[in-house]
Amino acid sequence: MKNVKRGIGLAAVAAMACAGAANADVTLDLGDNLLAGNNINTYEFNLSGEMVGFEIIFDFNPLDAGGAWASDMVFVLIGPGLEGVSWGGFNTDFGFPSQGTWAFDGSGSAAAGTYSDNVVHGAQSDGVWTLGIGNGWTTGGEVSYNNVSVTLFGTIVPAPGAVALLGLAGLAGSRRRR
Secondary structure: OEEEEEOOOHHHHHHHHHHHOOOOOEEEEEEEEEEOOOOEEEEEEEEEEEEEEEEEEEEEEEOOOOOOOHHHEEEEEEOOOOOOEEEEOOOOOOOOOEOOOOOOOOHHHOOOEEEEEEEEEEEEEEEEEEEEEEEOOOOOOOEEEEEEEEEEEEEEEEOHHHHHHHHHHHHHHHHHHO
16 A cells, blocks of 8 residues: 655755755655555655765664564655665565665564664656655554654755745745735
């Protein structure tokens, strides 16, 4: 099951525009994800630039007594014009080619706690990027992946349309105050 949870808000675009002025890394907050087996939440962000890798950090809480592991989490990355790819998971990658396993792969990731990994993966794209967080253990019960954040390394900035929208919103706001 696929669920598009949210896009990027205007406040987030403003924060990224300030950070993006220097063409720097961008950290995206994917929040809390409560997912049963074979379920994925997707998030859309309007970005531009070149990515050379990413870091993912999340708090893992296996709610199901069935023995889920943090490494069952699947992270999917899709950029405009780019084939979607995934990392992690146990027995599903939601139909995307798998790029490998996590540094915390296997039974060593069974305990609740904070998990992270750095991945080298290049992509260049302008437009809507889709990021997905899924429970890749198809028969697994509910698992909580909380405080998920993904930092894209490279020269990532809000797409030009998002910056233009931010400028128009600022003009509209100033006219209302007069």
